[in-house]
Amino acid sequence: MGLDEELWDILEDGVGDLVLDEEGAAIDRKKHSPEQKKLYKKHHKIRGSLVTAIPKAEYMKMSDKSTAKAMFASLCENYEGSKKVRKEKALMLVHQYELFKMKVFSKCTQDFKLWFLDFKY
DSSP states (O other), X not given: OOHHHHHHHHHHHOOTTOOXXXXXXXXXXXXXXXXXXXXXXXXXXXXXXXXXXXOHHHHHHTTTOOSHHHHHHXXXXXXXXXXXXXXXXXXXXXXXXXXXXXXXXXOHHHHHHHHHHHOOO
């Protein structure tokens, strides 16, 4: 598995059994095994990448998030919307499609003229 895949897995799954404080720092890192220390370093690499990739205004909205997973989830929620919002957007697109669908026996030129009669420059 490549490094990118490992980082993506950590981003999606979280840091697992590492105990982090409210700032995302590991508590009592000296007691961690070498494997846990590697996981901690990868977690902070991901978190640092997220922080540098987003604008300051976005960072200020999610500065209370302690893990990279929580930050990513917050970004997804902001930009994709909740399930209810996505469902409403899909329903709106279907409705718009149905409004523009041509009538069964109408000609293209008739529909074309109707669309552009409503359009004003």
